[in-house]
Amino acid sequence: MLKYVLRRFVYMLITLWVIITATFFLMKLLPGNPFGEVAAKLPPENLKLLKAQYGLDKPEWQQYLQYLGNVLQGDLGVSYQFPTRSVVSVIKQSFPASLELGIESLIIAIIIGLALGIIAALKHGKWQDNTAMFIALVGIAVPSFVIAPLFSLYIGNKWGILPPGLWEGPEHRILPAVALAFGTIAILARMMRASMLEVASLDYIKTAKSKGLSTSKVVTGHMFRNAILPVVTILGPIAVGVITGTLVIEKVFVIPGLGYQFVSSITTLDYTMITGLTIFYAAILIVVMFLTDIAYGFIDPRIRMSGRR
């Protein structure tokens, strides 16, 4: 087990390094000079001084090492558009809202998704099954960037049930979290249903039923525990999906989170902000993948024996 964790950890570090390196070289690819229009009017000596101040007179490999060192120390640079704002301060300010949105949506998705999947499997072929699978299909076919504006317009504006945007009281949480959860609900429901149906045909379920256990006991004690295993294995990708989904949701509901910052930095071509936030997002996603990998290793010994999914 320790060997497995160590190997995963090394992969995580390599992946992070690849991302940081990629962003560095992409920055170097940009045309023009990093000081913008003003620099063109400067006398050459001043430009030289300016470059020396930012370390741009050194050879590229030294710049690269310095960049790597800065990132490792948690210095992601300063915004290109607003030189008074550092990337890290923006993250500190806006990440909590995104994190909260993501966690709330994940909880909603897991509860509703698993419930739909279990109901569909227990009522296999009946109307409950069809309804649940219809909801799941809608969740797959209608993307969050359609569902979210629809929610905001109808539930928020036209019917006035819940606020159509912003991020203040608890009532502002419901619409964005549900809109974000929709796609995840669909995936979880489909997977849980298939998994439950598979488990239901196994011998130990027959044994449990024939020794007179009540349906609820069979479901909670035997079926659920075994059916949930394959579902756990996709929690990593699902978490990744939820985190990237926040980009859309925060834009639609005007939530002052990191996703909103990221999207607006893309529109204003704030290069340092984009790369800094990309590295931060990548680090989170990679850590989440790492943690879920370790989690499967604990839950299902077969995975850590073979070493790969």
Added chain:
Amino acid sequence: MESISKDKFQLAEKTTNAETIVRPSLTYWQDAWRRLRTNKMAMTGLVILILLSVLAIFAPMFSKFDYETQYLKDIDLKPSWAHFFGTDDFGRDLWTRVWWGTRISLFIGLVAALIDLIVGVLYGGISAYFGGKVDSVMQRIIEIIYSIPLLLLAIILIVFLGPGMKSIIIAYALTGWVGMARLVRGQLLLVKEQEFVLAARTLGAKPARIILQHLIPNVIGLVIVQITFIVPSAIFFESFLSFIGVGIRPPMASLGNLINDGAQYMRYQPHRIIFPTIVFSLILLSFNVLGDGLRDALDPKMRK
């Protein structure tokens, strides 16, 4: 004992076909098609996809309008006989734009799938064929690429390379092939060790024959199923990028940027988001049900 005259006997007819009792043997594809045809959902998906493709190809050709010309007298029209899907805020005909967008989106999906197919099958095939150290190194590389978040990589690539179809396809292709490569390698390793391959080898079959007759047919079903999932995911990918502002840029249309535009005007002109969303959802849904159906139809283990 009475003698029986010879004319009471007749020679039995010689049949060349002694085993008529056996049903005609079906090829893998005939068998798969037969099973797919009974799957109503999958067939509906297939028909819808064919219909949408036909419309995407021909509707812009026979339309009186093109996707970019602006008719400033005809802005924000509701759907009518002149403009089936209405017009947008520049007076561009949405019927033409939606089908142009479908064309672009399908094109991106198909090209992405093609690249995934070529790179993934080659990479997975080589990895599985050589095995040993080659396989182990190639797998380590895959594990690293697999954990790079596709969307983030795509966003920074597109921001720095400039938006457009080429950047989107490159970004998708850079990381998308990994899934295919893993799938092909896994399946090949499984098949390679099975008895019928050993039997073929013992009977003296050459490597080329083993690859063509035994390995490829056993992998191709899975590959096709995977493609039916790659195409919609690439289409979704483009739309997502459009929504956050790095997708296909107007005046070129794509389903993603049409939906994005529509979302901004949905309050007063719902038709602007409804039509592209319907087409988009139908494509996603059809590919998904077709993929599910194909998986059941092509999986040899399901054969009874």
